[in-house]
Amino acid sequence: MSPVGPHHYLIVSGLLFSLGLLGVIMRRNLLVIYMCLELMLNAANLALVALSHFNGKLDGQIMVFFIITVAAAEVAVGLALIVALYRKRQTAHVEDLTSLKF
Amino acid sequence: MEDHFIENLGWVALLLPLLSAVAITLGGPFGARRAAAKISIGAVALSFVASLILFLYLHLTGQPALAETSFPWLIIGKYGELNNLQFNLGLQLDTLSLVMMLVVTGVGLLIHIYSQGYLAGDPGYSRYFACLSLFTFSMLGIVLADNFLMMFIFWELVGISSYLLIGFWYHKPAAADACKKAFITNRIGDFGFLLGILLVWSVLGSVGFASLKLEAAHPNHFGPVATIAGLLIFCGAMGKSAQFPLHVWLPDAMEGPTPVSALIHAATMVAAGVYMLCRVYFLLSFPGSQALEIIGWIGGFTALLAALIAVQQNDIKRILAYSTLSQLGYMVMAVGSHGPTAAMYHLTTHAFFKALLFLGAGAVIHAMHHEQDIWQMGGLRKKLPVTFWTFLTGTLALCGVPFFSGFYSKDSILAQALKNGSYGLFIIGVLVAALTTFYMARLALVVFWGSARSSAAEHPHEAPGVMLWPLRILAVPSVIGGLLFIEATFEHFFAGGHGEAGTITWAEQLLEPLNASPAAALSGIFAIMVGGAFAGALYWKAASDPLPLRLGWFARAMRNRFYFDELYERVLIPATHELWSRIAQAIDRWIIGGLAVRGASGATEFAGRALRLVQSGSLQTYAFLLVAGVAAVIYCLLAR
Amino acid sequence: MQDYLFYIFSALTLLCGALIILSRNPINSAMFLVLSIASMAGLFVLLHAFFLAAVQVLVYAGAVMVLFLFVIMLLDLKVEQRRRINAFGAVTGLLAVGVIVWVMVTTMLGTSLPAVTEVLRHEGGTEPLGTLLFHQYVLPFEILSVLLLVAMVGAILLSKKDLK
Numbered sequence: 013m014s015p016v017g018p019h020h021y022l023i024v025s026g027l028l029f030s031l032g033l034l035g036v037i038m039r040r041n042l043l044v045i046y047m048c049l050e051l052m053l054n055a056a057n058l059a060l061v062a063l064s065h066f067n068g069k070l071d072g073q074i075m076v077f078f079i080i081t082v083a084a085a086e087v088a089v090g091l092a093l094i095v096a097l098y099r100k101r102q103t104a105h106v107e108d109l110t111s112l113k114f
Numbered sequence: 115m116e117d118h119f120i121e122n123l124g125w126v127a128l129l130l131p132l133l134s135a136v137a138i139t140l141g142g143p144f145g146a147r148r149a150a151a152k153i154s155i156g157a158v159a160l161s162f163v164a165s166l167i168l169f170l171y172l173h174l175t176g177q178p179a180l181a182e183t184s185f186p187w188l189i190i191g192k193y194g195e196l197n198n199l200q201f202n203l204g205l206q207l208d209t210l211s212l213v214m215m216l217v218v219t220g221v222g223l224l225i226h227i228y229s230q231g232y233l234a235g236d237p238g239y240s241r242y243f244a245c246l247s248l249f250t251f252s253m254l255g256i257v258l259a260d261n262f263l264m265m266f267i268f269w270e271l272v273g274i275s276s277y278l279l280i281g282f283w284y285h286k287p288a289a290a291d292a293c294k295k296a297f298i299t300n301r302i303g304d305f306g307f308l309l310g311i312l313l314v315w316s317v318l319g320s321v322g323f324a325s326l327k328l329e330a331a332h333p334n335h336f337g338p339v340a341t342i343a344g345l346l347i348f349c350g351a352m353g354k355s356a357q358f359p360l361h362v363w364l365p366d367a368m369e370g371p372t373p374v375s376a377l378i379h380a381a382t383m384v385a386a387g388v389y390m391l392c393r394v395y396f397l398l399s400f401p402g403s404q405a406l407e408i409i410g411w412i413g414g415f416t417a418l419l420a421a422l423i424a425v426q427q428n429d430i431k432r433i434l435a436y437s438t439l440s441q442l443g444y445m446v447m448a449v450g451s452h453g454p455t456a457a458m459y460h461l462t463t464h465a466f467f468k469a470l471l472f473l474g475a476g477a478v479i480h481a482m483h484h485e486q487d488i489w490q491m492g493g494l495r496k497k498l499p500v501t502f503w504t505f506l507t508g509t510l511a512l513c514g515v516p517f518f519s520g521f522y523s524k525d526s527i528l529a530q531a532l533k534n535g536s537y538g539l540f541i542i543g544v545l546v547a548a549l550t551t552f553y554m555a556r557l558a559l560v561v562f563w564g565s566a567r568s569s570a571a572e573h574p575h576e577a578p579g580v581m582l583w584p585l586r587i588l589a590v591p592s593v594i595g596g597l598l599f600i601e602a603t604f605e606h607f608f609a610g611g612h613g614e615a616g617t618i619t620w621a622e623q624l625l626e627p628l629n630a631s632p633a634a635a636l637s638g639i640f641a642i643m644v645g646g647a648f649a650g651a652l653y654w655k656a657a658s659d660p661l662p663l664r665l666g667w668f669a670r671a672m673r674n675r676f677y678f679d680e681l682y683e684r685v686l687i688p689a690t691h692e693l694w695s696r697i698a699q700a701i702d703r704w705i706i707g708g709l710a711v712r713g714a715s716g717a718t719e720f721a722g723r724a725l726r727l728v729q730s731g732s733l734q735t736y737a738f739l740l741v742a743g744v745a746a747v748i749y750c751l752l753a754r
Numbered sequence: 755m756q757d758y759l760f761y762i763f764s765a766l767t768l769l770c771g772a773l774i775i776l777s778r779n780p781i782n783s784a785m786f787l788v789l790s791i792a793s794m795a796g797l798f799v800l801l802h803a804f805f806l807a808a809v810q811v812l813v814y815a816g817a818v819m820v821l822f823l824f825v826i827m828l829l830d831l832k833v834e835q836r837r838r839i840n841a842f843g844a845v846t847g848l849l850a851v852g853v854i855v856w857v858m859v860t861t862m863l864g865t866s867l868p869a870v871t872e873v874l875r876h877e878g879g880t881e882p883l884g885t886l887l888f889h890q891y892v893l894p895f896e897i898l899s900v901l902l903l904v905a906m907v908g909a910i911l912l913s914k915k916d917l918k
Contacts, residue, residue, distance in 0.1 A: 031774075080814070081898050
């Protein structure tokens with residue numbers, strides 16, 4: 013078994029990203045889609061940290077720090093939107109949410 | 115230096131009336147409105163002087179024609195290349211055009227002066243003179259054009275200016291209808307004319323008269339289409355000179371002011387058709403062409419038809435209008451019997467005496483406070499002496515009483531028909547001469563003799579001097595027109611400048627018809643006597659028209675113009691209208707409505723419906739499309 | 755030893771990631787997300803990013819997931835959990851994602867990356883990260899604080915009862 017290198021981390025990151033993407037396409041629950049989005053963000057984080065480590069620079073980790081912050085803000089706003097939407101439509105399924113205006 | 119002066123004089127004569135029209139139209143704020151008549155008269159007078167100088171120059175130098183001055187106007191293709199298409203504007207200055215120019219400007223000048231009195235106080239005074247100047251310009255353009263294209267342009271200009279003048283009193287519905295009718299009828303003829311020009315151009319490769327004359331010398335080129343081309347060109351003359359079956363516009367055109375009737379519908383515009391036929395006579399008389407024969411019979415038929423209609427008209431101007439028609443038919447008949455000389459001769463003399471008659475009729479109408487029914491007149495002989503004597507001169511000339519100008523020109527036509535062997539046309543000619551005398555005598559007897567038939571006829575007032583002097587002046591050539599060697603001049607021209615001209619004396623000229631063709635002259639005189647006798651017997655001091663009682667339905671038919679207008683209005687126009695409306699409707703419905711409008715909307719709607727399927731609002735579809743797009747981008751960026 | 759840990763953690767991460775998608779109950783999904791993020795924090799530790807690993811656990815597994823669970827409970831999504839995954843979405847999604855995976859993997863394998871041999875001295879600890887953050891990246895850091903403020907205001911506004 014070869015020693016674990018950047019390729020290994022990047023492939024894990026890519027697979028994780030693809031899983032997130034698949035979830036976004038396949039699932040209909042808004043909340044699950046949201047979770048999948050978080051998963052994709054984390055896949056990116058992993059790639060950044062791995063490259064930061066193997067390049068010997070800390071900038072990648074700073075970027076991850078920022079991404080976590082942005083994700084937190086995004087989750088706060090996104091969930092608030094979902095809640096507001098649910099109040100109006102009593103549903104969190106994308107199939108029921110096909111019109112722009114309601 | 116002198117040559118240039120002479121060459122440019124033609125352009126000056128042509129463009130002066132245009133300048134006057136522009137000045138009157140645009141110079142309104144600068145006082146041109148009030149001076150309209152003077153500007154217009156001045157322009158025509160100068161044109162007349164220029165024509166006179168040109169004519170005398172030509173006559174004294176003995177040249178057949180002045181050097182043509184032309185410049186390229188429209189060039190399609192590269193300049194100077196062999197296959198390019200070039201149209202020139204140029205002036206044809208020869209005997210034919212110059213005599214015609216003298217007639218147009220000379221008679222035109224007198225009519226301009228007359229109009230000054232006739233239209234005094236009319237609100238459209240300056241507009242009238244602007245139109246009149248425009249008309250003179252267009253007419254001179256036709257006369258001077260040295261190629262078909264230029265002639266056609268001015269042909270149409272004459273059409274539009276006559277439209278403006280006939281519809282001068284456009285607030286009168288009858289005038290508005292008449293000008294439309296005149297214009298549209300002329301358009302029908304012009305369409306044929308244009309086709310004829312195109313045919314000639316496509317076969318002979320030129321539209322210039324001079325080069326056409328050379329080209330036509332080769333019979334092989336033109337022979338097969340000579341007849342059809344000649345008839346198509348004749349279509350133009352049919353419209354302008356109001357030949358059957360396009361004759362219906364001319365009587366209606368009498369709705370215009372009387373001087374307009376005199377200028378346009380007696381002396382010039384209607385003569386344009388005959389002039390054009392004479393100008394392109396070398397095409398019509400092409401060996402093997404049947405065109406002239408047909409032209410001659412159409413002319414003869416028109417002459418007879420119009421003369422018969424004139425017998426039962428009661429409107430003074432309409433009688434003269436039908437008389438004009440009849441005389442134009444005469445001229446066309448002359449062309450048809452290989453006699454352009456006779457046609458031009460009659461055209462010239464007719465211009466004088468018919469203008470005189472129309473102006474005289476105008477004076478009568480003026481005196482009668484715009485009453486035109488001859489049965490409301492009567493006994494005007496004593497009250498309007500100048501009008502009476504001049505009108506009588508014109509009448510005698512028109513009837514062809516010996517030693518008046520009409521006698522010579524009419525005899526020339528009859529002699530020509532006889533010489534050509536067209537006995538049918540000759541008989542028609544004699545018959546028409548008799549009818550002409552009959553209806554003109556009827557007109558004169560009813561209007562000037564007898565007793566007043568209405569209160570207006572009891573107290574007429576003679577026209578002012580400005581209207582009477584043109585009458586007096588026109589009376590002179592109406593009388594002595596036969597002694598001016600006009601025929602010889604034309605004969606000289608049509609013979610190609612080879613014949614001997616002007617060698618006979620005045621005395622010989624005076625009796626020339628009797629010497630040259632005694633049969634024609636005697637039968638003409640006989641016809642006059644018969645016509646005059648019948649008219650005198652019927653209308654001497656008649657209180658009402660006795661003819662309807664004697665002739666019954668025939669008189670009714672004559673009075674109703676043989677129902678041609680009704681025929682056109684009930685049958686031809688509705689049928690054409692229906693046909694075109696159907697075609698237009700089909701185009702509108704299927705091509706414009708169906709293909710263009712509904713096609714555009716349908717295509718848009720279809721595209722919209724197709725694209726709408728993509729915009730389902732489903733998040734998953736969007737996500738899929740996004741991923742597919744991203745995959746494509748990544749593939750393009752990385753994997754290639 | 756570290757290699758084994760990498761394989762264990764990455765397998766755990768991917769497995770939990772797959773289970774997020776496959777589990778029907780959103781609560782289960784959320785729990786698997788927590789697990790996935792926690793195992794990713796393990797990967798972070800392997801990469802010497804100690805501070806980030808801590809932040810990952812604290813912020814994601816703690817705060818964010820609590821928020822998720824809170825919303826799930828609030829919305830009471832029991833009815834919807836029975837809905838099945840649709841076939842069309844699965845096929846097209848797998849197809850598209852498969853293409854992306856294929857492109858990414860082939861690209862990654864075809865790229866030469868920094869060698870593994872160099873042993874890093876940098877420790878992703880608090881101090882070097884803090885130094886970098888408050889020196890070089892101080893402006894983005896400040897801007898980020900504004901972003902958080904805006905997000906907070908937005909969330910409060912959206913959560914108000916009557917949206918206008």
